[in-house]
Amino acid sequence: MTGKIVLLPGDGIGAEVIYAAKDVLEAITKKYNKPFEFSSYDIGGVAIDNHNTPLPDETVKACKNADAVLLGAVGGPKWDNNPSDLRPERGLLGIRKALDLYANLRPVKGFKKLLHASPLKEEIIQGSDLLIVRELTGGLYFGQPSERFDNGNAVVDTLAYTRKEMERIIDKAFQSAELRNKQLTSVDKANVLESSKLWREIVEEKKADYPNVTVDHVLVDAAAMKLITNPTQFDVIVTENMFGDILSDEASVLTGSLGMLPSASLAEDGVGLYEPAHGSAPDIAGKGIANPIAMILSAAMMLRYSFNMNEEAQAIEDAVEKIVNQNYYTADLKNDNGELVNTTEMTQLIVDAI
Amino acid sequence: MTGKIVLLPGDGIGAEVIYAAKDVLEAITKKYNKPFEFSSYDIGGVAIDNHNTPLPDETVKACKNADAVLLGAVGGPKWDNNPSDLRPERGLLGIRKALDLYANLRPVKGFKKLLHASPLKEEIIQGSDLLIVRELTGGLYFGQPSERFDNGNAVVDTLAYTRKEMERIIDKAFQSAELRNKQLTSVDKANVLESSKLWREIVEEKKADYPNVTVDHVLVDAAAMKLITNPTQFDVIVTENMFGDILSDEASVLTGSLGMLPSASLAEDGVGLYEPAHGSAPDIAGKGIANPIAMILSAAMMLRYSFNMNEEAQAIEDAVEKIVNQNYYTADLKNDNGELVNTTEMTQLIVDAI
Numbered sequence: 206m207t208g209k210i211v212l213l214p215g216d217g218i219g220a221e222v223i224y225a226a227k228d229v230l231e232a233i234t235k236k237y238n239k240p241f242e243f244s245s246y247d248i249g250g251v252a253i254d255n256h257n258t259p260l261p262d263e264t265v266k267a268c269k270n271a272d273a274v275l276l277g278a279v280g281g282p283k284w285d286n287n288p289s290d291l292r293p294e295r296g297l298l299g300i301r302k303a304l305d306l307y308a309n310l311r312p313v314k315g316f317k318k319l320l321h322a323s324p325l326k327e328e329i330i331q332g333s334d335l336l337i338v339r340e341l342t343g344g345l346y347f348g349q350p351s352e353r354f355d356n357g358n359a360v361v362d363t364l365a366y367t368r369k370e371m372e373r374i375i376d377k378a379f380q381s382a383e384l385r386n387k388q389l390t391s392v393d394k395a396n397v398l399e400s401s402k403l404w405r406e407i408v409e410e411k412k413a414d415y416p417n418v419t420v421d422h423v424l425v426d427a428a429a430m431k432l433i434t435n436p437t438q439f440d441v442i443v444t445e446n447m448f449g450d451i452l453s454d455e456a457s458v459l460t461g462s463l464g465m466l467p468s469a470s471l472a473e474d475g476v477g478l479y480e481p482a483h484g485s486a487p488d489i490a491g492k493g494i495a496n497p498i499a500m501i502l503s504a505a506m507m508l509r510y511s512f513n514m515n516e517e518a519q520a521i522e523d524a525v526e527k528i529v530n531q532n533y534y535t536a537d538l539k540n541d542n543g544e545l546v547n548t549t550e551m552t553q554l555i556v557d558a559i
Numbered sequence: 560m561t562g563k564i565v566l567l568p569g570d571g572i573g574a575e576v577i578y579a580a581k582d583v584l585e586a587i588t589k590k591y592n593k594p595f596e597f598s599s600y601d602i603g604g605v606a607i608d609n610h611n612t613p614l615p616d617e618t619v620k621a622c623k624n625a626d627a628v629l630l631g632a633v634g635g636p637k638w639d640n641n642p643s644d645l646r647p648e649r650g651l652l653g654i655r656k657a658l659d660l661y662a663n664l665r666p667v668k669g670f671k672k673l674l675h676a677s678p679l680k681e682e683i684i685q686g687s688d689l690l691i692v693r694e695l696t697g698g699l700y701f702g703q704p705s706e707r708f709d710n711g712n713a714v715v716d717t718l719a720y721t722r723k724e725m726e727r728i729i730d731k732a733f734q735s736a737e738l739r740n741k742q743l744t745s746v747d748k749a750n751v752l753e754s755s756k757l758w759r760e761i762v763e764e765k766k767a768d769y770p771n772v773t774v775d776h777v778l779v780d781a782a783a784m785k786l787i788t789n790p791t792q793f794d795v796i797v798t799e800n801m802f803g804d805i806l807s808d809e810a811s812v813l814t815g816s817l818g819m820l821p822s823a824s825l826a827e828d829g830v831g832l833y834e835p836a837h838g839s840a841p842d843i844a845g846k847g848i849a850n851p852i853a854m855i856l857s858a859a860m861m862l863r864y865s866f867n868m869n870e871e872a873q874a875i876e877d878a879v880e881k882i883v884n885q886n887y888y889t890a891d892l893k894n895d896n897g898e899l900v901n902t903t904e905m906t907q908l909i910v911d912a913i
């Protein structure tokens with residue numbers, strides 16, 4: 206059986222890193238005899254340029270028919286002043302909604318060799334290993350109304366959730382915690398928001414279904430503090446869309462190597478989408494120096510979640526770990542005792558290590 | 560003319576630190592011949608216990624008739640399981656709304672002697688000195704509807720603003736920047752929220768009125784990253800209520816001494832409310848070891864903003880700086896070469912230094 210993978214390179218360094226991931230997947234095919242079939246579609250700025258929309262119908266259709274989607278990154282200064290519906294991010298929000306990618310998983314784990322680049326003191330960041338589970342298709346991002354009224358003198362956005370939408374992401378987080386250190390932190394603002402009160406009630410209800418998982422509730426403002434003062438206290442964090450946006454980006458800089466962090470966005474039974482936690486980095490696009498590791502590790506997540514290929518995923522992760530431990534590094538990192546390599550070289554090193 | 564100050568001690572260490580601030584203000588009276596008249600009212604948990612409401616009418620009335628309000632802190636485990644309308648935070652939200660305290664100013668500046676306690680590396684936190692200007696009476700905190708529907712199977716909160724509400728906080732932030740390093744960072748989520756788009760437009764419009772201030776726009780998720788990776792890049796940050804809640808708490812832990820950070824909440828022409836950035840710390844309440852400095856520096860902010868007593872405010876700030884530099888410290892801090900003192904001792908040292 207051939208796995209059907211849609212590549213959405215997008216903008217900036219997106220294309221550079223996505224073809225790196227493809228090379229790595231081809232190495233997996235060779236070694237483990239697991240064939241993949243790739244096709245490539247436009248999203249984001251490049252789709253605006255080519256099709257006058259950030260999310261062409263044929264892109265959506267191809268993704269729906271695939272087993273998994275790899276996304277590079279979207280956005281860049283070229284499209285920054287476009288009207289809302291012609292902005293690259295709309296493509297990203299649109300594909301999340303179209304594929305019902307309700308569960309965004311963002312692991313944050315440092316590499317020993319790279320922790321020196323953390324903005325945090327080593328004794329604080331050392332040993333941290335957390336997973337943020339963010340609800341991705343509800344809340345303020347999609348609630349209606351989201352509009353101006355009173356002649357443009359007032360404005361409203363809507364934070365809307367159904368109980369079902371909350372239940373499925375909370376279940377996913379409990380299940381993720383069961384596979385890890387069995388400790389779930391639910392983040393909300395239950396002292397202010399009605400939606401957070403319902404969220405907290407559902408977390409409390411679900412406890413009974415996952416008796417091995419310990420649960421605590423932390424207010425979002427306190428969570429923003431604790432991520433910095435004591436990141437090792439966390440195992441799995443679950444929260445709604447907007448809080449998750451802020452906290453997962455906050456968490457992503459803690460280890461000092463954003464260029465290494467993957468993510469997965471999952472649907473209930475459908476296709477999954479995998480992308481690096483970093484953006485399109487227009488300042489270094491086209492130079493061939495982008496760090497492909499976040500994208501490569503996203504491909505590993507894809508093997509694990511969409512293809513159930515745990516051994517193959519582990520092989521990629523081990524190869525990355527090995528190369529990092531051999532002190533090879535890309536320009537976004539710093540390693541005074543190491544060897545600076547470009548995107549192609551880093552990819553080749555990882556391919557060779559597989 | 561006698562300045563009328565209402566004291567709202569509240570819960571936990573609130574009372575301990577508020578009477579410390581009162582002692583310091585009495586030292587100011589002695590030295591500068593500036594008389595103050597103090598009265599004390601209940602808010603938060605203690606008000607629930609005494610009056611069955613977190614915000615008694617007489618408290619609101621007294622605050623409205625005062626020149627300024629000092630608030631200790633509210634909340635504690637005793638009231639954590641109360642129904643919403645009988646929770647201590649409701650008192651805080653209620654007094655903000657009743658006094659129309661739309662502008663929350665939270666300065667974050669480290670003390671050289673204490674920076675070693677920062678979770679950040681010294682080279683990153685050193686020299687940071689920023690002010691967060693948070694909108695405090697609008698947005699998700701007060702927007703309607705905020706309720707369940709569909710038999711409790713769905714829920715909605717509302718992020719609502721009028722143009723006027725945005726304009727006044729943005730003006731306040733520009734004015735604050737003019738008095739500082741003339742650099743304003745506006746934080747929003749304009750790639751997703753309609754309210755953020757209006758916010759950004761207004762910031763752009765206002766630029767012309769403050770030609771000396773340079774302005775940039777940062778998305779809230781990026782701001783959460785930059786506060787950690789490069790806090791010195793910021794001078795004044797302005798943002799809406801919920802983003803401000805999260806970012807100001809995040810910022811408050813950067814210097815490593817939350818117990819030193821004051822805040823001011825201001826109305827257009829009315830009374831101002833001043834409180835420490837920290838909470839009621841129930842774990843150490845009653846022990847007499849709380850750090851009174853955040854509260855004392857809040858009183859200094861009060862002198863500056865509500866009484867226009869810049870010299871007197873400076874005298875308090877200088878006294879605090881001096882005592883910290885003499886290596887006196889409270890139990891929340893760490894200073895291996897210093898002398899540990901309790902709340903009363905720290906207050907007396909500051910009083911003596913004035």
Ligand SMILES: CC(C)[C@H](C(=O)O)[C@@H](O)C(=O)O
Nearest residue numbers: 294295297298450750751780
């Ligand atoms: C680009 C933007 C709409 C998006 C989001 O806010 O979800 C991004 O910040 C992310 O986290 O993937």
Ligand SMILES: CC(C)[C@H](C(=O)O)[C@@H](O)C(=O)O
Nearest residue numbers: 396397426648649651652804
């Ligand atoms: C207690 C709570 C309602 C309050 C808020 O969210 O505004 C607090 O976190 C604050 O920042 O003053």
